[in-house]
Amino acid sequence: MSEAVIHRRTVTVINEQGLHFRPCQLIALAAQQHQSSVILSRGATRADAKSLLELLTLAAEQGTNLELEVAGPDAIDALNEVTELFSCGFQSPPRSV
Amino acid sequence: MQIKRGIAVSPGVAIGPAMVLGSENFRIPHRYLSASAVGFELNRFHTALDAVCREISLNEKLARERLGEQYAAIFSAHLMLVRDPQLIEQVETRIQQKQSPEYAVSQVLGQYAKQLQNLGGHYLAERSVDIFDLEKRILRHLLGERREELGNLTQPVLVLASNLTPSETANLDRKFVLGFATEVGGHTSHTAILAGAMEIPAVVGIGKFLSDVAGSETIIIDGSHGVVIIDPDEETLVKYRDSEERFRSHERRLKSLSKLPCETQDGVAISLLGNIEFPQEAGPCKEKGAAGIGLYRTEFLYLESNREPTEEDHYQAYCQVLKAFPNQPVTIRTLDLGSDKMPGALRAKYPESVNPALSVRSIRLSLQHLQLFKTQLRAALRAAEFGDLRIMFPLISTLLEYRQAKMVLSDVVEDLEEQGIPFRRDVPIGMMVEVPSAAIMAEEFAQEVGFFSLGTNDLIQYTLAVDRADQAVANLYRSGDPSILRMIRNVVNAARKHNIPVSVCGQMSSDAVFLPLLIGMGIRQFSVTPHAIPELKEVIRNLTISKAEKIAARAETLEVARDVENYLGGELRRLCPDLMQMD
Numbered sequence: 073m074s075e076a077v078i079h080r081r082t083v084t085v086i087n088e089q090g091l092h093f094r095p096c097q098l099i100a101l102a103a104q105q106h107q108s109s110v111i112l113s114r115g116a117t118r119a120d121a122k123s124l125l126e127l128l129t130l131a132a133e134q135g136t137n138l139e140l141e142v143a144g145p146d147a148i149d150a151l152n153e154v155t156e157l158f159s160c161g162f163q164s165p166p167r168s169v
Numbered sequence: 170m171q172i173k174r175g176i177a178v179s180p181g182v183a184i185g186p187a188m189v190l191g192s193e194n195f196r197i198p199h200r201y202l203s204a205s206a207v208g209f210e211l212n213r214f215h216t217a218l219d220a221v222c223r224e225i226s227l228n229e230k231l232a233r234e235r236l237g238e239q240y241a242a243i244f245s246a247h248l249m250l251v252r253d254p255q256l257i258e259q260v261e262t263r264i265q266q267k268q269s270p271e272y273a274v275s276q277v278l279g280q281y282a283k284q285l286q287n288l289g290g291h292y293l294a295e296r297s298v299d300i301f302d303l304e305k306r307i308l309r310h311l312l313g314e315r316r317e318e319l320g321n322l323t324q325p326v327l328v329l330a331s332n333l334t335p336s337e338t339a340n341l342d343r344k345f346v347l348g349f350a351t352e353v354g355g356h357t358s359h360t361a362i363l364a365g366a367m368e369i370p371a372v373v374g375i376g377k378f379l380s381d382v383a384g385s386e387t388i389i390i391d392g393s394h395g396v397v398i399i400d401p402d403e404e405t406l407v408k409y410r411d412s413e414e415r416f417r418s419h420e421r422r423l424k425s426l427s428k429l430p431c432e433t434q435d436g437v438a439i440s441l442l443g444n445i446e447f448p449q450e451a452g453p454c455k456e457k458g459a460a461g462i463g464l465y466r467t468e469f470l471y472l473e474s475n476r477e478p479t480e481e482d483h484y485q486a487y488c489q490v491l492k493a494f495p496n497q498p499v500t501i502r503t504l505d506l507g508s509d510k511m512p513g514a515l516r517a518k519y520p521e522s523v524n525p526a527l528s529v530r531s532i533r534l535s536l537q538h539l540q541l542f543k544t545q546l547r548a549a550l551r552a553a554e555f556g557d558l559r560i561m562f563p564l565i566s567t568l569l570e571y572r573q574a575k576m577v578l579s580d581v582v583e584d585l586e587e588q589g590i591p592f593r594r595d596v597p598i599g600m601m602v603e604v605p606s607a608a609i610m611a612e613e614f615a616q617e618v619g620f621f622s623l624g625t626n627d628l629i630q631y632t633l634a635v636d637r638a639d640q641a642v643a644n645l646y647r648s649g650d651p652s653i654l655r656m657i658r659n660v661v662n663a664a665r666k667h668n669i670p671v672s673v674c675g676q677m678s679s680d681a682v683f684l685p686l687l688i689g690m691g692i693r694q695f696s697v698t699p700h701a702i703p704e705l706k707e708v709i710r711n712l713t714i715s716k717a718e719k720i721a722a723r724a725e726t727l728e729v730a731r732d733v734e735n736y737l738g739g740e741l742r743r744l745c746p747d748l749m750q751m752d
Binding site: 092097100101104122123125126128129131 | 249292
């Protein structure tokens with residue numbers, strides 16, 4: 073798989089509190105486990121998903137749709153892990169679908 | 170090249186790389202200079218991050234043990250912030266662009282915090298507080314390390330700071346700190362006095378300038394003229410290197426005077442004593458040729474820690490000074506603090522005064538806190554067993570006040586007698602003449618006190634109603650004002666009439682320009698900043714009493730300060746041409 077390929081997916085914030093400290097922390101932790109670049113954007117605001125500081129600035133409340141962009145050698149893994157966090161509402165351990 | 174002007178407090182020229190110290194409120198340097206420093210500054214940044222991580226990890230551990238997992242989670246989020254890849258990357262980029270780590274951190278985190286505040290919503294606004302807290306933590310380490318570095322210097326620097334505390338100044342390593350310059354402070358600040366004692370060229374009261382200076386940039390500090398030059402051009406450097414050398418050889422010549430007798434050409438002995446604040450200054454002061462201590466300021470004992478000094482603290486400090494001057498006079502001034510500077514324990518009791526110079530200070534404070542006062546007097550009387558100790562009361566403004574202070578002293582004598590504690594009985598007791606009311610009533614005072622010591626700093630401040638530390642009116646503070654000369658004349662006449670010693674211990678007596686005048690007025694004893702002793706001795710050795718009397722008689726006829734000072738300057742130039750060359 074070429075590293076230049078950008079994988080995109082739309083994720084939705086379903087948890088009640090939105091992207092507060094704890095959810096952002098979980099996203100950043102997951103993103104930091106991978107070599108690939110992980111970007112979450114809300115409209116024109118783009119955030120490095122490995123950065124807690126940047127994730128906070130998305131100010132994403134419940135119901136917000138975010139664009140997830142991943143590129144790199146382990147892009148698919150990263151994409152799946154981050155998506156899973158969103159779909160389970162940042163509850164751990166993640167429930168199986 | 171930029172030129173900054175401040176107050177010259179300790180003469181000499183120093184040239185070298187700048188070391189910029191932040192202050193408690195984190196005023197921070199914007200940039201640093203040499204490209205070779207990038208690695209060094211990056212390293213400083215990461216060391217600070219590591220230190221903050223350790224701090225937060227410790228907090229996390231404590232929270233987990235004491236409060237439970239959910240509280241520890243707060244700190245784990247903070248840990249993630251410290252290690253945030255965007256933070257690190259952006260700060261590193263800025264450092265590579267020659268921003269100081271301090272400035273880079275506050276810019277990057279400041280941006281994020283502002284963004285969160287602007288997004289609206291209570292929750293995010295509160296998170297910006299977390300980010301500001303993180304900024305403070307990192308800055309504290311970056312700047313704090315700099316402060317600590319002061320103690321472990323390995324190469325010469327010029328220290329630039331918002332302010333240096335007296336104890337920071339006292340602990341400066343003379344080998345590596347070539348000079349210093351501060352944004353705040355005045356002539357008579359303790360930091361200035363110490364700089365003079367330690368012979369470190371220094372300029373204070375420059376006003377805000379630190380943000381114009383890059384770390385490790387070349388700086389010139391001209392402590393003789395109160396000038397600081399940032400990033401000087403080649404021509405300026407050559408000029409100052411030359412004057413640095415001239416100053417050194419001048420110092421060497423003056424040093425050779427220290428063994429010669431301090432007397433006028435017609436053989437009249439003049440005693441030059443030293444003003445000190447810290448017991449450690451006594452040794453160097455003696456080396457300068459001081460014939461004793463004419464003013465031992467005891468304030469540091471009260472300001473050094475938050476607790477009140479014990480009798481033993483006082484006693485040990487006094488004994489240390491007496492040891493350096495076993496057969497020469499050592500005059501202790503009792504507590505001279507006031508509402509702007511209160512000893513720790515009393516700070517809460519006196520809310521900030523509107524007008525500190527006219528409020529509870531000095532002897533007034535001592536008389537309101539007899540226990541505090543008695544502790545000091547007991548220690549002084551006990552230490553007096555080991556030398557020629559004398560006690561003087563500061564800021565006496567009425568006869569009644571002096572009598573009250575003497576009463577307290579009698580109580581202390583009685584107590585010591587009753588308790589069978591050894592002490593000396595015949596300690597001379599005198600007063601500072603530094604309030605105009607006392608100078609005016611000198612005749613009456615002279616009948617009751619053991620000696621006068623003219624405190625010109627306060628006398629001038631109160632007579633001319635000018636605070637020299639206040640930049641806006643500092644130019645109105647003139648030692649040569651005829652009103653001051655008239656006050657001094659009155660005090661000298663009263664002392665002579667009643668046959669009591671009178672000396673001058675204010676900054677005026679450390680200024681060679683005024684020395685012939687004061688000698689001409691009849692003063693034979695001066696207590697001065699120790700580093701001024703060799704220079705003053707040179708003036709004395711070039712003077713005759715009749716010449717000095719002529720100078721005084723002429724100066725006393727002049728009507729404005731400027732004329733007095735110009736005339737005295739001209740006379741000094743004629744007396745000691747070499748001395749004036751240094752200016």
